[in-house]
Amino acid sequence: MPSGGAGADTKRAVRISKFLALVLRHDPAAAGVVLDREGWVEVDVLIRACSAAGRPFTRAELEHVVATSDKKRFALSADGRRIRASQGHSVDIDLGLPAVEPPAVLYHGTASRTLPQVLREGLRPMSRQDVHLSADAATARRVGARHGRPVVLAVDAAAAARAGHAFRVSANGVWLTDRVPPEFLRVLPDTP
Numbered sequence: 001m002p003s004g005g006a007g008a009d010t011k012r013a014v015r016i017s018k019f020l021a022l023v024l025r026h027d028p029a030a031a032g033v034v035l036d037r038e039g040w041v042e043v044d045v046l047i048r049a050c051s052a053a054g055r056p057f058t059r060a061e062l063e064h065v066v067a068t069s070d071k072k073r074f075a076l077s078a079d080g081r082r083i084r085a086s087q088g089h090s091v092d093i094d095l096g097l098p099a100v101e102p103p104a105v106l107y108h109g110t111a112s113r114t115l116p117q118v119l120r121e122g123l124r125p126m127s128r129q130d131v132h133l134s135a136d137a138a139t140a141r142r143v144g145a146r147h148g149r150p151v152v153l154a155v156d157a158a159a160a161a162r163a164g165h166a167f168r169v170s171a172n173g174v175w176l177t178d179r180v181p182p183e184f185l186r187v188l189p190d191t192p
Contacts, residue, residue: 016057017065019050021073024085031055039084039093043076046083072172087170090127097168097176102157106133106167106175107188109144112151115187123153123180130168130176133157137188152188160184 023031023046024039031049033041047059066074066083075086087095108123108131123131134140137152144150160180161167168176 013061013065013068016055016061017069017073019055020062020065020083021085021088023050024074024083025088026090028091035084035091035093037094038096039089039091040077040082041084043081043083075171086172087130087132087174087176089129092129095168095170095176097170099166099168102161102167102169102175103135104156104158106135106155106157107137107140108133108153108155108180108185109140109142109150110153111144111148113148115151118153119182119185119187122182122185123155125179130178131180133167133175133177133180135173135175154186154188155180156184156186 019031023033024035024041028035028041031046031053033046033049035041043059043062047057047062050057062083063076066076073086073088074083076083084093084095089095110118125131132143133155134143137154140152141150144152157167157175160177163184165177165180165184170176
């Protein structure tokens with residue numbers, strides 16, 4: 001990372017991470033790249049394209065962002081030559097994740113203002129390709145808090161799977177499904 005102190009390095013890493021999320025999840029054209037069907041792009045191509053788009057970073061900075069992201073948003077291929085977002089895409093890609101049996105209960109965090117609609121319609125992917133679920137309530141609460149006063153929903157994933165809903169798990173442990181009907185949702189009571 002460039003010199004300028006740990007605070008400057010951290011801010012730069014956050015800026016790089018946010019731009020990567022934009023490019024690899026939502027708008028590859030923002031950097032002038034094309035994702036393959038599974039969301040991958042060659043690292044060298046990405047670095048050159050981001051530099052040309054006025055967002056330069058080095059391979060070392062990219063690897064630092066991938067390695068230190070608390071949410072593990074990005075994954076490098078086994079050979080380290082390609083990169084993709086782990087989940088959260090609004091662009092049409094197929095992560096190639098197999099359906100797996102979910103835990104009995106998963107969790108989803110949302111803002112309290114959206115709760116009436118969620119209880120009527122269930123969980124839908126909205127602008128993303130999948131509904132995102134957490135393996136624990138604490139993570140779901142943190143996600144919900146990003147959007148307002150958080151509400152945590154327990155998802156009866158075992159019953160949803162028996163009813164034919166497929167579940168997949170991303171490289172960073174986020175559970176994905178196409179939707180969750182309201183009959184599989186229960187609001188958890190507030191906890192500190």
